[in-house]
Amino acid sequence: MFDYLIVGAGFAGSVLAERLASQLNKKVLIIDKRNHIAGNAYDHYNEDGILVHRYGPHIFHTNSRDVFDYLSQFTAWRPYEHRVLASVDGQEVPMPINLDTINKLYGLALTSFQVDDFFKSVAEEVSPISTSEDVVVSKVGRELYEKFFRNYTRKQWGMDPSELDKSVTSRVPVRTNRDDRYFTDTYQAMPLHGYTAMFERMLAHPNIKIMLNTDYHEILDIIPFKEIIYSGPVDEYFDFRYGKLPYRSLEFKHETLDKPLHLPSAVVNYPNEHAYTRVTEFKYLTGQVHPKTSLVYEYPQAEGDPYYPVPRPENAEVYTKYKKLADETPGVHFVGRLATYKYYNMDQVVAQALTLFKKLENKGKPEKVLGKVTLK
Known part of the structure; x- marks a missing residue:
């Protein structure tokens, strides 16, 4: 029993x-x-000996000391701060949008104070804020919404941001400084030997x-x-x-290349081109040294394993x-x-x-x- x-x-x-x-x-x-x-966090060594996440990138970050201490019983950690670029207008710029994103995109040299004024000048007044579109245009205006958010969201969810709850885009901040980390949590790290090894010990x-x-x-x-x-x-x-209950699913296409590195950062988002939303290169996450590198492409879809409510x-x-x-x-x-x-x-x-x-x-x-x- x-x-x-x-x-x-x-x-x-x-x-x-x-x-x-x-x-x-x-x-x-x-x-x-x-x-x-290990559920969706499952990772394994592929046939070339590269540690990959089967179900897309899982980046650990938390502000909870209790959660971090609990998991630390089952793994050592590799310090890791996640960085993402977005492919927009033929350039790869930091995401979430920050000071460098705006300066690079528009060929400007704004300071933190000036970029705050820039955001205020382009933001639209929306009341009440109820959809994902409302959240973004009220922060950064219509043009940046179109460049970074609208098509990415359409691919990811199969719906326009105007049809989705505000919680979807509220997760992504907008910064007036040069902080290009995707997360700002107190604890940011990856399990030293991978997630599956951590679950095995658990x-x-x-x-x-x-x-x-x-x-x-x-x-x-x-x-x-x-x-x-x-x-x-x-x-x-x-x-x-x-x-x-409806969910969005993902199809993952893994690829190994005969070169040490391929992408300029761990993840590149593609809001406006390609059927996939983003590409991840695992060696940035794991710190593994290997003559080859492995990527995963994410294709959102309506059917398949349930991932996103x-x-x-x-x-x-x-x-x-x-x-x-x-x-x-x-x-x-x-x-x-x-x-x-x-x-x-x-x-x-x-x-x-x-x-x-x-x-x-x-x-x-x-x-x-x-x-x-x-x-x-």
């Missing part, structure tokens, strides 16, 4: 498996449909059993367990009772119905991006999993409230 059946061996499932096994001595079975652990506990190539429907009536932790798509768990009001409405079902389902805990229909970064998923663990840890413990003993 397992204490917990955990569906999904990505960040959410693996963190909970490790905590429950190591801290509460629970017996855990973790399963995954795929033939590997799951290397005698109380944890792993089954791959396994759909949870196949084992529900065969293997005894007390509770479920579910990190798959919430609509699928409930047999699509309220319809299918589509942020539109009608989808949020459907998810609310599924969340009500989830909250009312005893003995099943929903966690992670797919189970909560929200685009989380890796560190946010780890934090969510650690929060759920605390809740499970405290379940049934006596707690004093106003002089009386109640159960949490």
